[in-house]
Amino acid sequence: MIEASCHCGNISLKASKLLDTVTSCNCSNCYRIGALWAYYTADQVVITERVKSNIYLWGNKLRSYHNCTNCGCTTHYTQLRDDGTNRVAINTRMENPELFKAIPIRYFDGAGSFKYITKKIT
Numbered sequence: 001m002i003e004a005s006c007h008c009g010n011i012s013l014k015a016s017k018l019l020d021t022v023t024s025c026n027c028s029n030c031y032r033i034g035a036l037w038a039y040y041t042a043d044q045v046v047i048t049e050r051v052k053s054n055i056y057l058w059g060n061k062l063r064s065y066h067n068c069t070n071c072g073c074t075t076h077y078t079q080l081r082d083d084g085t086n087r088v089a090i091n092t093r094m095e096n097p098e099l100f101k102a103i104p105i106r107y108f109d110g111a112g113s114f115k116y117i118t119k120k121i122t
């Protein structure tokens with residue numbers, strides 16, 4: 001069981017499995033957050049909010065970025081994808097860092113080509 005939570009604990013997420021990779025995206029929002037995303041489908045994640053999260057939408061408004069109204073951490077985003085699946089992207093920065101020492105980071109060029117790239121672009 002993988003557990004994530006914002007700093008104050010208002011928002012917590014549980015997922016049943018650790019993924020093989022996490023994704024760093026350099027789009028204007030993800031870059032600021034510094035998130036490392038792990039992509040799940042909605043049925044793989046249990047989300048608990050003691051206080052309802054704030055939702056931030058921008059650009060094409062396809063992704064709902066959830067952040068804590070108390071501590072400000074962006075814990076996850078949700079997205080209805082073109083293939084009909086509901087994505088829940090957990091910000092693995094909200095998880096125990098020991099879990100991610102050995103997991104490769106993939107770099108997504110969300111600011112440019114919108115493709116995975118081999119090296120980080122800052």
Ligand SMILES: [Zn+2]
Pocket residue numbers: 006007008009010011068069070071072073
């Ligand atoms: Zn919080």
